[in-house]
Amino acid sequence: MLQSKFFSADSEVTPANLGEAIQxxxxxxxxxxxxxxxxxxxxxxVPDQDxxxxxxxxxxxxxxxxxKEANKIALDLSAGIMVYANxxxxxxxxxxxxxxxxxxxxxxxxxxxxxxxxxxGKSPGVWPACLPGHExxxxxxxxxxSLDQLVTFLKIxxxxxxxxxxxxxxxIPYKTIGLFYKMIMDCIKDNDLPYNTHSPQLLPGNAYxxxxxxxxxxxxxxxxxxxxxxxxxxxxxxxxxxxxAIHAIHCIVEQGEGFPGAQGxxxxxxxxxxxxxxxxxxxxxxxxxxxxxxxxxxxxHYKSLNAQFNKLGIGKIEISDYFVINVAENPKxxxxxxxxxxxxxFLNGVYTYLFVMVENCYKKSGNTQYELFMFGIHKSMIFxxxxxxxxxxxxxxxxxxxxxxxxxxxxxxxxxxxxxLISSPxxxxxxxxxxxxxxYPTISYxxxxxxxxxxxxx
Amino acid sequence: xxxxxxNPNLSLCGGTPPAxxxxxxxxxxxxxxxxxxELHVCMGLNACKGHDRNGTxxxxxxxxxxxxxxxxCQTLNDCxxxxxxxxxxxxxxxxxxxxxxxxxxxxxAVPIPAERYSTLGENTGKSVWLLARKLFExxxxxxxxxxxxxPFKCGPPENWLTSVLGSYDSCGNSxxxxxxxxxxxxEDHAKALCEGKKE
Numbered sequence: 221m222l223q224s225k226f227f228s229a230d231s232e233v234t235p236a237n238l239g240e241a242i243q244x245x246x247x248x249x250x251x252x253x254x255x256x257x258x259x260x261x262x263x264x265x266v267p268d269q270d271x272x273x274x275x276x277x278x279x280x281x282x283x284x285x286x287x288k289e290a291n292k293i294a295l296d297l298s299a300g301i302m303v304y305a306n307x308x309x310x311x312x313x314x315x316x317x318x319x320x321x322x323x324x325x326x327x328x329x330x331x332x333x334x335x336x337x338x339x340x341g342k343s344p345g346v347w348p349a350c351l352p353g354h355e356x357x358x359x360x361x362x363x364x365x366s367l368d369q370l371v372t373f374l375k376i377x378x379x380x381x382x383x384x385x386x387x388x389x390x391x392i393p394y395k396t397i398g399l400f401y402k403m404i405m406d407c408i409k410d411n412d413l414p415y416n417t418h419s420p421q422l423l424p425g426n427a428y429x430x431x432x433x434x435x436x437x438x439x440x441x442x443x444x445x446x447x448x449x450x451x452x453x454x455x456x457x458x459x460x461x462x463x464x465a466i467h468a469i470h471c472i473v474e475q476g477e478g479f480p481g482a483q484g485x486x487x488x489x490x491x492x493x494x495x496x497x498x499x500x501x502x503x504x505x506x507x508x509x510x511x512x513x514x515x516x517x518x519x520x521h522y523k524s525l526n527a528q529f530n531k532l533g534i535g536k537i538e539i540s541d542y543f544v545i546n547v548a549e550n551p552k553x554x555x556x557x558x559x560x561x562x563x564x565x566f567l568n569g570v571y572t573y574l575f576v577m578v579e580n581c582y583k584k585s586g587n588t589q590y591e592l593f594m595f596g597i598h599k600s601m602i603f604x605x606x607x608x609x610x611x612x613x614x615x616x617x618x619x620x621x622x623x624x625x626x627x628x629x630x631x632x633x634x635x636x637x638x639x640x641l642i643s644s645p646x647x648x649x650x651x652x653x654x655x656x657x658x659x660y661p662t663i664s665y666x667x668x669x670x671x672x673x674x675x676x677x678x
Numbered sequence: 679x680x681x682x683x684x685n686p687n688l689s690l691c692g693g694t695p696p697a698x699x700x701x702x703x704x705x706x707x708x709x710x711x712x713x714x715x716e717l718h719v720c721m722g723l724n725a726c727k728g729h730d731r732n733g734t735x736x737x738x739x740x741x742x743x744x745x746x747x748x749x750x751c752q753t754l755n756d757c758x759x760x761x762x763x764x765x766x767x768x769x770x771x772x773x774x775x776x777x778x779x780x781x782x783x784x785x786x787a788v789p790i791p792a793e794r795y796s797t798l799g800e801n802t803g804k805s806v807w808l809l810a811r812k813l814f815e816x817x818x819x820x821x822x823x824x825x826x827x828x829p830f831k832c833g834p835p836e837n838w839l840t841s842v843l844g845s846y847d848s849c850g851n852s853x854x855x856x857x858x859x860x861x862x863x864x865e866d867h868a869k870a871l872c873e874g875k876k877e
Contacts, residue, residue: 266853269860299859306853313851427768427783432797434765434850442862445855445877451769451798595782599753602766 231393233403235411239334241404242326247352248397249323249472250342250575252376254634255349255360256316258547259373261609261632262364265309265438266302267543273298275542276534283533293532299441300528304521305543307446308365310438311514314448315377317436318475318511321429324456324578325468328421329404331582332459333413339579340572340678341636347550353400355393356382362634363549365540370519374491377512379477380484398473405469408462417460420585422578424456428593431455450508474502478510493520545613547631557617559659560630565637566656566663567608569649572637573673574600576645580676596674604669608632611663639678646675717746719762719776720789720807722828723814725821738818739811739825743834743842744789755784762786762794764806765850769799775810792833793855793868795877803876807833832872 233241273294280290327337348359360376363369375382381395394400422428431449438446454471457464479499486492493516498506500513509517522539529535553564577596581589615630637652639645653670657663715729722739724730730741746760755761761784763775771778771785778784786794786806794806801809811828818825830838836856856864871877 265851295860299861302859310852425770427771427785430766430768430771430798432802433767434797434852437797437852439853439855439859441859443855443858443864443867444862445795445803445852447797447802451802594753599782603751603753 233407235407235413238404238407238413239330241400241407242330242334243338244352245401245404246323246326246330246337246339247342248354248400249319249326250339251344251349251351251360252319253316253323254343254571255362255376256312256319256373257609257634258362258631259365259369260309260312260316261613262545262547263305263309263312264543264545265306267305269298269302272301272542276537279534279537280532297528297532300525301539301542303439303441304525304539306438307521308518310436310446310448311518314432314436315373315511315514317429317431317433318449318454321454321456322472322475324422324429325459325472327578327582328457328459329465329468331419331421332415332417332465333408335416336419336582337579339575341638342575343571343634343636345636347552351376351397353394354397355395358382361550362631364547365544367519367522370515370522371491373515374485374512374519377476377510377515378484379482379510379512382485383489396477398477401469401473405466408465408469413462415459415461415465420582420589421458422456422581422593423458426456426590426593429456448508448514450503450505452505453503453508474510476511478502478513482510482512483516484512491516491519493523545629545631546627547613548619548628551628551631551633553633553635556630560612560615560617562652562655562658563608563612563615563660563663564630564633566649566652567605567612567632568635568637569639569645569652570600570605570608570670571632571634572639573645573649573676574605575636576639576678577674577676592674592676595672596676599669600673604666604673607666608663611660614662615660641678644675644677646673649673715745717757717760718744718814719746719760719784720744720810721830721834722807722811723776725814725818725823737826738823739814739828742829746788748843749788751787753782753784755781755788757781760784760788762788762790762806762810764790764794764796767798772796772799772806773801773809775806775813777813789839790833791836791839792830792872793836795855795871804874805832805871808872808874832868835868 276294276297277290280293281287285293327339330337348361350357350360358375360372378396379398394403431451431453432447436448438448440446454475457468457471459465459468478501482499483492483497496509496513500510502508502510525539526535529537529539553561553568556564574597577592577600581593584592609632612630612632616627617630618625618627639648650670653667716725718724721742724735724741725738727735727737729735729745731743731745735741747756749755755778758780759777761778763772763785765786767785775790790807790810792805792807795804796802796806815825858864
């Protein structure tokens with residue numbers, strides 16, 4: 221399991237190790253991004269309702285119901301599944317974009333207090349991974365949507381310490397991400413620190429961050445759209461003094477875990493599916509749930525669908541089969557067959573180039589930074605990475621596991637691509653695209669988009 | 679899982695894998711606009727006679743189609759005033775359909791179908807096309823120009839765009855606004871959006 225060491229012996233955040241602590245915070249945020257995105261892409265947010273309904277009718281008729289009644293129930297259940305699949309996707313994406321915001325806010329903090337944030341090559345390199353420094357350590361997988369995966373998500377965002385089976389002699393101990401940030405905040409509060417206000421940060425008011433987009437929206441049974449993030453839940457922030465630094469940390473912690481008093485796991489480790497309480501929201505208008513509560517919603521909604529199926533005598537149906545794509549757990553590009561490997565390398569090149577560009581935004585200011593962000597980062601995320609994630613999932617491969625042949629859908633692995641120093645990352649990205657195109661002509665439409673990217677060095 | 683008998687006549691919802699931002703299609707590439715024609719993003723947003731894609735409209739606001747390059751997502755507009763909006767972008771961008779400052783600053787696809795709603799900002803849940811038309815009419819008012827009725831009161835319906843353009847795509851993974859899970863009438867939604875109500 222991966223365990224990065226940030227401190228040699230310290231277990232407190234002090235002015236002397238504040239920079240390392242904030243870098244650790246950045247890497248905690250980065251570690252969550254491939255996990256949430258991987259599970260997001262495992263969800264078919266718009267499955268075929270006709271097929272689901274037809275399947276359910278058959279099962280209901282088999283269980284003894286007249287066809288007319290079976291049709292009525294199947295329509296209702298299939299609509300419930302449609303809503304669930306779409307909602308699960310929207311909520312996970314709404315968290316993923318806020319993790320990107322947290323990465324930027326932590327990077328602003330570091331730029332103001334300790335120097336350039338390091339983002340390139342900081343995604344977990346070994347899977348299962350873990351949150352750097354979390355006690356107790358727990359495995360984090362890139363895995364398809366399941367109740368187990370949702371429990372992992374809940375552990376990541378838990379506002380309460382997890383049961384401590386074994387205390388490690390970890391160099392960077394913390395019990396929850398919120399408590400880790402509190403150590404940083406206490407250090408900032410207790411010390412008169414100098415703030416660098418000359419170096420570039422990612423600032424609000426530039427259209428760099430949007431709380432909602434069409435991917436954070438889902439439709440309810442009557443097909444009304446629901447917006448999963450609230451406009452007042454948080455934004456980029458210029459870290460220029462103690463007050464703004466504390467404000468940035470509050471935003472990160474409250475989006476993740478809610479306000480003090482928010483509900484965590486029940487004492488027995490189970491998920492509390494009772495009604496939300498005020499601290500479970502992260503905004504003053506009570507329109508946006510914390511990450512923990514969003515994941516609890518997905519978990520509890522799945523359980524209630526299961527209960528509904530059981531009550532109808534069709535509980536043997538695995539509901540997720542209707543909308544979760546069969547991707548492997550923690551796949552590696554190196555293990556993919558030859559018709560997929562170059563596509564995965566290209567995808568990882570785009571993923572890594574995003575961090576290259578974001579890190580460069582902390583070296584550039586003004587219009588140069590703006591153009592880099594708008595022309596490079598937005599375009600890469602929405603119009604290259606998202607596209608190639610969809611394209612790679614049209615490819616399949618077979619493996620032998622436990623003496624059986626199993627077919628999987630290829631998934632985006634979100635591994636850091638090791639750009640070399642001999643040529644520019646962009647020229648290497650173009651080479652990766654060319655190699656991918658040779659095995660997968662479907663992605664030919666991406667060529668111009670890759671060419672259009674800004675050329676940014678390591 | 680049980681065997682599935684697919685019946686296309688049921689026509690409920692879904693049926694496609696997660697939709698990535700789709701590719702532009704070479705066959706459906708837009709006709710190059712004449713340099714002398716003002717470039718605008720949709721039906722009913724033309725300032726002058728003959729300034730729609732067909733070049734046949736009589737007066738301002740009556741054109742059938744965008745003259746700006748057709749594109750299907752944020753950051754793909756060619757220049758000032760040529761971006762759509764609604765699905766992506768921050769709250770400020772989402773208030774400026776068809777009036778972005780520069781290339782690659784539009785926040786969504788062109789043209790703007792009647793079904794599209796804003797996902798952020800003051801217009802959240804409301805029609806993007808109606809907002810674009812309002813901005814256009816304000817501009818025409820300042821220019822002291824008479825504005826005619828658009829061919830469709832609330833902008834081009836997606837089905838109509840598909841029939842005219844051969845296909846119509848915009849980005850996003852949350853599904854088709856027009857479909858129904860079997861518990862609502864999409865026409866009612868379209869009517870409410872057209873009346874300026876919030877989705």
